[in-house]
Amino acid sequence: MKRGLLLAVLALAPAVANAQEGPGLRRGHFTIGAAAAWSGGYEVGDSQALLRGNGPGTSPTPYALFNAKSRLTSATGPMLQVGLALSRTLAFEGGATFTHPHVGVSITGDVEAPAQDLPGERLEQYLFEAGLTWQLPVRLGPRIAPFVSAGGGYLRQLHEDRTLVETGQIYHAGVGARYWLRGGGAASKAIGLRGDVRLNLRRQGIDFENKMRAYPTLSLSAFIGL
Amino acid sequence: MIRLTAATAALLITIGSASSSAYLKLGAMVNGKVVDATWQQQPIGLFISDRGSNGITVADVRGAVERAAATWSAVNAAQVRIAVQGITSAPPEGTDGKNTIGFLDRPDLDRVLGATSFMVDTTTGEIYEADIFFNTSFLFSVSPGGQSDRIDLESLALHEMGHMLGLGHSAIGETEVLSNGRRRVVGSGAVMFPLAMTAGTIADRVLHADDIAGIVDLYPTAEGVLETGGIVGRVTKNGQGVRGAHVIAFNPETNVLIGNFTLETTGDFVIGRLPPGPYILRVEPLDDAEPDNFFPAAVDTNFKVTYAPRMVVAPRGGSSAPIEIQVSPK
Numbered sequence: 249m250k251r252g253l254l255l256a257v258l259a260l261a262p263a264v265a266n267a268q269e270g271p272g273l274r275r276g277h278f279t280i281g282a283a284a285a286w287s288g289g290y291e292v293g294d295s296q297a298l299l300r301g302n303g304p305g306t307s308p309t310p311y312a313l314f315n316a317k318s319r320l321t322s323a324t325g326p327m328l329q330v331g332l333a334l335s336r337t338l339a340f341e342g343g344a345t346f347t348h349p350h351v352g353v354s355i356t357g358d359v360e361a362p363a364q365d366l367p368g369e370r371l372e373q374y375l376f377e378a379g380l381t382w383q384l385p386v387r388l389g390p391r392i393a394p395f396v397s398a399g400g401g402y403l404r405q406l407h408e409d410r411t412l413v414e415t416g417q418i419y420h421a422g423v424g425a426r427y428w429l430r431g432g433g434a435a436s437k438a439i440g441l442r443g444d445v446r447l448n449l450r451r452q453g454i455d456f457e458n459k460m461r462a463y464p465t466l467s468l469s470a471f472i473g474l
Numbered sequence: 475m476i477r478l479t480a481a482t483a484a485l486l487i488t489i490g491s492a493s494s495s496a497y498l499k500l501g502a503m504v505n506g507k508v509v510d511a512t513w514q515q516q517p518i519g520l521f522i523s524d525r526g527s528n529g530i531t532v533a534d535v536r537g538a539v540e541r542a543a544a545t546w547s548a549v550n551a552a553q554v555r556i557a558v559q560g561i562t563s564a565p566p567e568g569t570d571g572k573n574t575i576g577f578l579d580r581p582d583l584d585r586v587l588g589a590t591s592f593m594v595d596t597t598t599g600e601i602y603e604a605d606i607f608f609n610t611s612f613l614f615s616v617s618p619g620g621q622s623d624r625i626d627l628e629s630l631a632l633h634e635m636g637h638m639l640g641l642g643h644s645a646i647g648e649t650e651v652l653s654n655g656r657r658r659v660v661g662s663g664a665v666m667f668p669l670a671m672t673a674g675t676i677a678d679r680v681l682h683a684d685d686i687a688g689i690v691d692l693y694p695t696a697e698g699v700l701e702t703g704g705i706v707g708r709v710t711k712n713g714q715g716v717r718g719a720h721v722i723a724f725n726p727e728t729n730v731l732i733g734n735f736t737l738e739t740t741g742d743f744v745i746g747r748l749p750p751g752p753y754i755l756r757v758e759p760l761d762d763a764e765p766d767n768f769f770p771a772a773v774d775t776n777f778k779v780t781y782a783p784r785m786v787v788a789p790r791g792g793s794s795a796p797i798e799i800q801v802s803p804k
Contacts, residue, residue, distance in 0.1 A: 295726035299648060299661030300682070304620060304674045311648055311661025316726050316754055351785060353726075353754060360758060361779040369752070369784040407752060411789035454752075456727040
């Protein structure tokens with residue numbers, strides 16, 4: 249019994265040693281990835297169609313013709329990523345994401361029409377981002393490594409008729425993990441999968457109240473280390 | 475050689491009214507086509523009729539008219555200049571080559587606060603002469619803060635001068651029916667709405683977005699053309715065009731309301747001179763109004779208030795792609 253346990257410990261020793269080293273990036277090498285990205289929806293503004301009220305003074309109480317609550321819907325689209333490993337744990341990354349969210353509108357408070365949700369217009373939305381990922385010194389397994397990420401980007405939104413472009417900025421922070429199907433060492437090219445969860449802050453772009461908006465994104469990608 | 479035709483537009487008090495929509499322009503038929511009736515030469519000279527009424531002096535009238543003229547002239551993207559040139563003993567009616575504004579006894583028009591009459595050259599669409607009268611059957615005020623039992627003269631002058639410049643009535647407004655069967659304005663989105671606010675109200679001394687879009691459409695500066703856009707489309711019911719539908723464009727970012735009508739049986743509409751941006755479109759029938767307050771044609775009122783399924787962008791310096799808005803019968 250005691251001998252059997254000793255053999256098992258000896259057999260595991262190389263794996264433990266490898267896990268202590270952990271998988272990592274190849275410093276000075278590029279990684280490219282293709283992903284499916286989901287972007288959560290968020291409000292883009294409440295507004296009221298107001299008529300000038302009939303009362304004394306220069307600003308009588310207005311009369312609301314209807315209320316409109318607008319929302320950018322969630323959307324899924326392709327994402328391309330390129331990363332440059334600055335070290336085994338730190339990478340500079342850039343990415344581009346293309347999605348087709350809608351600007352949906354909920355109408356309420358119209359005395360002549362029922363409350364209703366308008367399907368809204370379909371946008372073309374492009375997001376170009378750059379940022380850093382840092383692999384955490386946490387061992388989850390021999391092939392998997394968690395990381396945190398942060399960065400920012402440029403948002404470009406085209407309205408449905410392609411006659412108006414709105415631009416904005418995105419700031420993000422998130423967590424994720426890389427799973428190496430192959431490689432992960434200093435001397436071998438890598439193939440793997442990667443998942444990201446991010447919280448984004450969007451400034452400008454389509455927004456009828458010009459507020460900073462927060463929304464989540466999820467992405468799952470396949471990457472190749474060059 | 476100049477063929478002239480006369481027309482009149484009035485500001486009414488407590489009669490049938492519309493709910494919501496649009497600036498409308500006055501037109502003249504030239505060679506079988508309707509063209510905008512506009513002044514070709516500026517400044518437009520005005521004379522004040524030398525008559526007061528119920529405590530309002532000629533100087534009071536002149537002050538109210540000059541303030542109203544300054545309000546129209548201050549629209550940046552429009553080229554409008556109005557100059558008060560003096561006092562005249564002529565009444566504000568008839569054809570005498572002078573544009574006259576002032577009080578007139580019209581007890582027969584017991585619901586008309588004031589009216590504008592035109593002479594239009596039917597070969598060019600040029601407005602040749604215009605007179606504006608304020609009906610002495612009513613009490614008016616020029617008090618800076620308004621007077622509770624009197625109609626604000628500056629607001630009335632602003633409305634009538636809109637007609638003088640070539641604007642018709644807007645239908646952006648809501649009314650309620652009173653116990654006596656008459657209507658009261660509860661909200662208005664245009665100085666050019668055909669029903670007056672109640673006595674004492676002075677809020678209509680300021681132009682709305684709909685009024686501004688209308689005057690820019692008639693007298694655009696180069697900047698006014700480049701810096702605004704339009705929305706075009708068609709209102710249909712069971713596949714056929716709807717005439718007389720009100721289409722309101724509402725920008726959820728700036729909260730401006732600007733509209734127009736479908737003027738032909740094709741159901742086509744154009745809302746021009748919009749500040750660029752996305753708009754929510756709302757279509758409604760003229761079913762609680764006197765349609766002839768707006769234009770002299772039969773209109774279809776048998777359809778429900780309908781929103782366009784999506785927002786439409788008025789592009790800077792251009793027009794949107796046409797959008798069809800399908801309405802259903804009531």
